Amino acid sequence: xQDIQEQASNxxxxxxxxxxxxxxxNEQHAYEVKEDPxxxxxxxxxxxxxxxxxxxxxxxRNYTISDVISRYQRMQGRNVLQPMGWDAFGxxxxxAAIKNKTAPAKWTYANIEHxxxxxxxxxxxxxxxxxxxxxxxxxxxxxxxxxxxLMKKGIAYRRNAVVNWDPVDQTVLAxxxxxxxxxxxxxxxxxxxxxxxxxxxxxxxxxxxxxGLDTLPGWPDAVKTMQRNWIGRSEGLEIHFAxxxxxxxxxxxxxxxxxxxxxxxxxxxxEHPLAQKAAQGNPALATFLEELKHGGVSEAELETxxxxxxxxxxxxxxxxxGDKVPVWVANFVxxxxxxxxxxxxxxxxxxxxxxxxxxxxxxxxxxxPLSWDGKSIESVTMFHDTGSGKVEYPSIHLEDxxxxxxxxxxxxxxxxxxxxxxxxxxLNGKTYREAFDYLADKLSAEDKGQxxxxxxxxxxxxxxxxxxxxxxxxxxxxxxxxxxxxxDQLPVLLPEDVADVYSKGGGVQSPIKTDPEWRKTTCPxxxxxxxxxxxxxxxxxxxxxxxxxYTSPGAATQVDERANYWLPVDQxxxxxxxxxxxxxxxxxxxxxxxDAGMVNSDEPATNLLCQGMVIADTFYRDNADGSxxxxxxxxxxxxxxxxARTIGAVLKADGQPVQIGGxxxxxxxxxxxxxxxSMVGKFGADTVRLFxxxxxxxxxxxxxxxxxxxxxxxxxxxxxxxxxxxxAQPDHAVVDPAQLDAGQKALRRQLHEAIQKVGxxxxxxxxxxxxxxxxxxxxxxxxxxxxMSEQGRAVRHEVLExxxxxxxxxxxxxxxxxxQVLGHAESVLEDQPxxxxxxxxLVRDSLTLAVQVNGKLRATIEVAASASKDEAExxxxxxxxxxxxxxxxxxxxxxxxxxKIVNIxxx
RNA sequence: GCCGGUGUGGCGGAAUGGUAGACGCGGCGGACUCAAAAUCCGCUGGCAGCGAUGUCGUGUAGGUUCGAGUCCUAUCACCGGUACCA
Numbered sequence: 001x002q003d004i005q006e007q008a009s010n011x012x013x014x015x016x017x018x019x020x021x022x023x024x025x026n027e028q029h030a031y032e033v034k035e036d037p038x039x040x041x042x043x044x045x046x047x048x049x050x051x052x053x054x055x056x057x058x059x060x061r062n063y064t065i066s067d068v069i070s071r072y073q074r075m076q077g078r079n080v081l082q083p084m085g086w087d088a089f090g091x092x093x094x095x096a097a098i099k100n101k102t103a104p105a106k107w108t109y110a111n112i113e114h115x116x117x118x119x120x121x122x123x124x125x126x127x128x129x130x131x132x133x134x135x136x137x138x139x140x141x142x143x144x145x146x147x148x149x150l151m152k153k154g155i156a157y158r159r160n161a162v163v164n165w166d167p168v169d170q171t172v173l174a175x176x177x178x179x180x181x182x183x184x185x186x187x188x189x190x191x192x193x194x195x196x197x198x199x200x201x202x203x204x205x206x207x208x209x210x211x212g213l214d215t216l217p218g219w220p221d222a223v224k225t226m227q228r229n230w231i232g233r234s235e236g237l238e239i240h241f242a243x244x245x246x247x248x249x250x251x252x253x254x255x256x257x258x259x260x261x262x263x264x265x266x267x268x269x270x271e272h273p274l275a276q277k278a279a280q281g282n283p284a285l286a287t288f289l290e291e292l293k294h295g296g297v298s299e300a301e302l303e304t305x306x307x308x309x310x311x312x313x314x315x316x317x318x319x320x321x322g323d324k325v326p327v328w329v330a331n332f333v334x335x336x337x338x339x340x341x342x343x344x345x346x347x348x349x350x351x352x353x354x355x356x357x358x359x360x361x362x363x364x365x366x367x368x369p370l371s372w373d374g375k376s377i378e379s380v381t382m383f384h385d386t387g388s389g390k391v392e393y394p395s396i397h398l399e400d401x402x403x404x405x406x407x408x409x410x411x412x413x414x415x416x417x418x419x420x421x422x423x424x425x426x427l428n429g430k431t432y433r434e435a436f437d438y439l440a441d442k443l444s445a446e447d448k449g450q451x452x453x454x455x456x457x458x459x460x461x462x463x464x465x466x467x468x469x470x471x472x473x474x475x476x477x478x479x480x481x482x483x484x485x486x487x488d489q490l491p492v493l494l495p496e497d498v499a500d501v502y503s504k505g506g507g508v509q510s511p512i513k514t515d516p517e518w519r520k521t522t523c524p525x526x527x528x529x530x531x532x533x534x535x536x537x538x539x540x541x542x543x544x545x546x547x548x549x550y551t552s553p554g555a556a557t558q559v560d561e562r563a564n565y566w567l568p569v570d571q572x573x574x575x576x577x578x579x580x581x582x583x584x585x586x587x588x589x590x591x592x593x594x595d596a597g598m599v600n601s602d603e604p605a606t607n608l609l610c611q612g613m614v615i616a617d618t619f620y621r622d623n624a625d626g627s628x629x630x631x632x633x634x635x636x637x638x639x640x641x642x643x644a645r646t647i648g649a650v651l652k653a654d655g656q657p658v659q660i661g662g663x664x665x666x667x668x669x670x671x672x673x674x675x676x677x678s679m680v681g682k683f684g685a686d687t688v689r690l691f692x693x694x695x696x697x698x699x700x701x702x703x704x705x706x707x708x709x710x711x712x713x714x715x716x717x718x719x720x721x722x723x724x725x726x727x728a729q730p731d732h733a734v735v736d737p738a739q740l741d742a743g744q745k746a747l748r749r750q751l752h753e754a755i756q757k758v759g760x761x762x763x764x765x766x767x768x769x770x771x772x773x774x775x776x777x778x779x780x781x782x783x784x785x786x787x788m789s790e791q792g793r794a795v796r797h798e799v800l801e802x803x804x805x806x807x808x809x810x811x812x813x814x815x816x817x818x819x820q821v822l823g824h825a826e827s828v829l830e831d832q833p834x835x836x837x838x839x840x841x842l843v844r845d846s847l848t849l850a851v852q853v854n855g856k857l858r859a860t861i862e863v864a865a866s867a868s869k870d871e872a873e874x875x876x877x878x879x880x881x882x883x884x885x886x887x888x889x890x891x892x893x894x895x896x897x898x899x900k901i902v903n904i905x906x907x
Numbered sequence: 908g909c910c911g912g913u914g915u916g917g918c919g920g921a922a923u924g925g926u927a928g929a930c931g932c933g934g935c936g937g938a939c940u941c942a943a944a945a946u947c948c949g950c951u952g953g954c955a956g957c958g959a960u961g962u963c964g965u966g967u968a969g970g971u972u973c974g975a976g977u978c979c980u981a982u983c984a985c986c987g988g989u990a991c992c993a
Contacts, residue, residue, distance in 0.1 A: 047993090049993095050992090050993055052993090087993075090992080090993065091991080091992060091993085092992080092993085163991070164991075172991075173991075174991040174992065175989090175990085175991060175992080176991080176992045176993095177991085177992085222911055222912060223911085225910080225911065226910060226911050226912095226988075229909090229910050229911080230910075230988090230989085230990085297990095297991090298989070298990085298991090299908090299909080299989045299990070300908080300909090300988090300989055302908090303908040303909065303989085304908050304909095305908090332908095336990095351908095457990090458990070460990080461990075461991080463991090464991060465991090466991085538991070539991095539992095539993070540990095540993085543993080575987090575993090576911090576912080576987060576988085577987060577988065577992095577993080578988090578993080579911075579987080579988065580910090580911095580988060580989080580990080581988080581989090581990065581993095582993080584990095612913095612986090612987095613986085613987085615986095638933090640917075640933075640934070641917085641934095642934080642935085643917060643934075643935095643951095644917045644918085644933050644934035644935085644951090645917040645918095645934095646917070646918080646933095665986090691931095694919090694920095694930085694931070695919060695920080695931085695932095696919065696920070697920085697921095699912095700913075700920090701913090701986075702919085703918085703919060705918080705919065705932070707918095707931095707932050707933070708918090708919065708931065708932055710932085711931050711932055712931085714931095714946095715931085717946095718946095721946095765923080767923095769919095769920070769921085769930080769931095770920095770921070770922095770929085770930080772930080772931090773920090773921075773929065773930035773931075774929090774930085775930095776929095776930055776931075777929075777930070780930090783947095848926085849926090850925075850926040851926090852925085852926085852973085852974070854973080854974090855925095855972095855973065855974045855975095856974090857926050859926095860926065881960090892973090893973060894973090895925090895973050895974080897925060900925050900926090901925050901926075901974085903925080903973055903974060904973090905973050905974095
């Protein structure tokens with residue numbers, strides 16, 4: 001006790017406080033957990049980091065949110081699991097290896113060592129005994145075993161798919177490596193190339209993934225909406241168009257069969273076999289198809305490029321009318337989506353409309369809106385193709401109005417809407433639904449089509465032509481085809497010792513692809529010579545099941561029975577950038593685990609929190625050549641005018657001005673990154689944690705600002721001083737509510753209001769910034785509270801002791817020490833129960849009501865807490881500010897919201 | 908292009924349809940100090956006014972409501988995702 005009192009009298013020394021607390025937690029194994037059926041469990045999971053080299057503020061934010069929730073939940077009596085691991089495979093390791101001429105494994109392991117130390121300095125309540133790196137064979141062996149089982153089930157299969165090809169480096173490029181249509185390293189124009197790839201049939205689970213979203217009230221609506229749209233369920237018809245001179249029909253999918261009679265051509269993808277065939281005798285078309293191969297494969301690139309097409313010379317037969325319609329190749333039709341062919345209805349589809357106008361293809365109106373600007377429609381003309389090159393557009397004729405603007409000469413949104421059919425023979429007068437059902441029945445009966453549910457979602461391509469990933473456990477045998485590696489031969493090891501390849505300047509192509517020996521093996525079925533698959537898995541594969549592995553450290557199988565104690569995850573936290581891909585694969589893989597009998601839940605996580613980015617100011621100077629020198633914010637001083645507005649900035653080193661470049665995501669390229677480690681060294685982990693929780697609500701972007709960090713440090717020092725000063729005073733009495741005077745009651749009420757608010761903010765709203773603000777207000781209040789009477793000191797003691805507990809989830813090191821300063825034995829504070837609200841302390845004698853006249857605030861009044869609506873109204877109407885506004889007016893209505901406002905409506 | 912989100916003082920933000928700007932930063936004034944730092948106290952959205960107070964104000968334009976930062980429609984700007992960055 002003596003040494004505690006001595007230390008307590010000293011100023012707050014974060015380094016000493018944090019080292020002591022962390023040492024104690026380690027000695028106590030405070031955050032190592034086991035399954036305990038007697039207690040409610042809470043699995044708090046953050047997205048595992050990629051070991052890029054150094055912890056960045058985005059990590060700190062993610063893991064601090066997770067830590068605050070974890071510690072709070074444990075104080076609620078839950079058995080909390082908070083694990084950590086490393087998403088250790090990935091492209092950056094290969095890029096770094098090429099640059100540094102070293103092996104990806106070595107770089108990765110060194111980064112993990114470094115970042116683990118950084119994470120530990122932040123004092124997270126993590127069970128480190130469960131840590132793993134996904135690049136280790138004892139992790140990925142389970143992934144390989146699952147894959148060979150999925151092959152046998154038909155969930156994993158191989159087919160061709162298009163990739164970005166760099167013709168100079170002779171490698172496949174990731175979408176982010178394609179910049180303006182060129183390879184980032186070589187600058188060569190990128191080409192599309194079809195290669196065989198492994199896929200997982202996520203589309204078999206499309207409906208379940210869609211329906212499952214309705215069982216996740218704890219997920220943000222934005223994420224669920226994005227996933228719904230991504231899955232993109234649509235109901236429509238599959239329609240077969242016979243092709244003149246071809247045996248096989250052209251199959252299209254449409255959600256608008258009601259517009260079938262408006263089809264004036266059919267569009268197909270450049271890679272479509274029919275286009276390829278047509279090009280054989282058509283040099284112009286062959287050249288065009290060759291041109292379509294330029295550029296990358298990303299949707300953003302494909303969708304924003306100019307819409308282009310060319311006639312194939314082939315004709316399709318309209319399945320109802322028997323008319324001939326031309327078949328066009330169009331660059332916006334993609335082989336990978338649906339059937340690679342679409343029926344074109346330029347009268348009622350915007351994209352087809354623009355395409356038809358550009359290539360002077362006929363436009364036919366077959367659906368009329370029910371009304372136009374509220375006017376009823378008299379008639380709609382069909383198109384006329386005069387044959388002289390002059391095109392007349394269909395037009396709508398309204399009753400009592402003749403206007404040129406109603407033609408199809410320019411697109412109008414209403415052309416695409418449902419309406420009543422016309423110019424469609426037997427279908428005339430039918431609605432969308434009637435036409436849909438009529439055609440579905442008719443085409444099915446004639447074997448020309450059928451009803452179909454289509455999904456936008458495509459199967460998950462898991463092959464990567466890279467080295468630093470989990471080898472795909474398949475053997476290619478000339479005789480037996482693709483044979484899964486037998487389970488007793490797993491894992492297929494990725495060789496880590498490839499430093500030689502890189503030191504010689506190699507590595508642009510995968511070392512296991514360039515090594516003639518690695519692939520050699522024998523076929524497990526026929527025993528003949530065979531080759532291994534040299535592709536590796538997409539790294540989303542590892543990150544799709546890591547959460548489950550945390551529950552079963554050391555298990556010989558992928559997971560064991562412990563998984564069902566911990567799963568599903570109670571709170572998942574990560575960046576919004578993962579809203580679709582990772583979070584969809586994560587949900588999909590959980591269903592694969594379930595169907596393999598390994599887990600018994602349907603969804604992997606019940607609650608999801610998506611945090612925003614960490615951003616910072618940018619500063620630069622222009623170079624003579626037009627490039628920019630980016631300057632780190634730490635080296636810059638802001639200049640202000642007399643109203644505190646920013647007017648400029650100078651470099652601290654030379655005092656000369658620098659340009660201000662706006663606030664952007666922290667990145668190396670803009671040199672606006674702030675190193676968490678240096679911040680911890682300067683201010684301590686608690687201050688860094690406190691700032692990252694206080695500066696913004698978790699789902700918004702957080703602007704790093706060092707002056708703000710200093711403010712947090714100031715708060716902790718004041719809190720420290722307040723507690724140590726109080727603890728140095730003589731013993732305090734116990735609070736006796738009956739004896740409290742008005743000032744003591746007011747402070748105590750503020751405390752209990754804070755308990756209520758902080759609990760709600762941390763536990764339910766995840767509104768950490770407002771919880772901290774409430775505690776700052778409480779500290780301001782206790783700082784002004786000069787009452788040294790016995791009950792005064794007792795109230796102060798209750799406030800400070802409670803604050804230590806309320807702040808513990810955010811600043812656990814400070815709380816750990818101050819708990820002892822307040823006379824308690826050293827302990828794990830998460831085992832203290834969360835403070836309880838004393839309802840009697842919340843009672844108020846009077847309330848402040850806002851008084852409005854016609855919705856505008858005119859006065860505030862104090863009313864007794866027990867005052868009736870009538871009393872409040874009378875008091876409000878008697879207020880002089882109110883009477884002056886009511887002069888000469890008649891009161892028409894008075895709205896009284898108890899405890900809030902009185903609004904007098906007068907006129 | 909498409910899908911999702913965000914927009915409030917000089918700045919980060921608060922306000923869960925009911926007093927817009929809590930809390931923090933910055934700024935200004937004061938106390939302490941030989942001085943500075945640290946610390947403490949006070950003020951701080953714009954305009955008008957000595958003041959009481961009035962008036963305007965939540966990207967822009969409309970609308971719903973007794974009452975809108977919050978709900979609806981349109982629009983602009985920025986951010987995230989767009990299937991091989993993680």
